[in-house]
Amino acid sequence: VLTSLANGPKHGYALLKDIEDFSGVILGPGTLYGCIAQLEQGGLIEGLSEEKRRRPFGLTEEGHRVLRRALQQSANITNTGWIRLSGAGG
């Protein structure tokens, strides 16, 4: 959800489709809003003013920071994996 919101605010259905496009994960409405509720409670995202009955959500400053840190950790793991695989003759 944080990655999906990294390029700007989105409402529920746009989030769902975007996540499906870049990760292949198909979320249901309850799962998505369960996740949104936790992220909002943690101060990582915020609900913005409604547009056509749809409320978009956007990243907060803290959300940006947490996403950057998570992506950096993820990149480190990925790089280490690739280096070790190539060293093992792969």
Place this chain on the structure above:
Amino acid sequence: VHSAWLRWMLWLHPRKWRKVYGDDVSELIDAMLEHQTRRSQIAIDLLGSAARIRFRSVANNKFAPATAATLVVVAFVSMSALARHANVGDSYTTTGTFKMQLVAERQAHHLDHANQVHWRTVTTKTHVCRIGTEHDRDLSPNGKLQTSGATICVPRN
């Protein structure tokens, strides 16, 4: 929401949660149905999310540890009381000549006031057992006769 029972499934979520996200979820369900998402798929997801959110709210409750501890104590005390009063089906061993599973046909309590002796007889298909002996003369602190002592079983003719 188009479907009444999908709307009902939203009601399974906590009221506070519905107040904040209910309209958003309804809007999303409508959009998903317009894009041919199967109703059953949405229903299963809503059931799962309601269970998860409710479980999380119970787990995060500040009284949860105290409630859990109380339940454990109540369960332990109840099981102990049941075990103490369970007669039928218990396994009794005598001096080693035989061991049997009691399936009582009848039980009787006997009390000799004069000698403060209390015992019980349990009759099974094969044996008559006397539970409690003269050792029962000892009074427990609460004044009740104790049913300690050896169990003596004799085969029925």
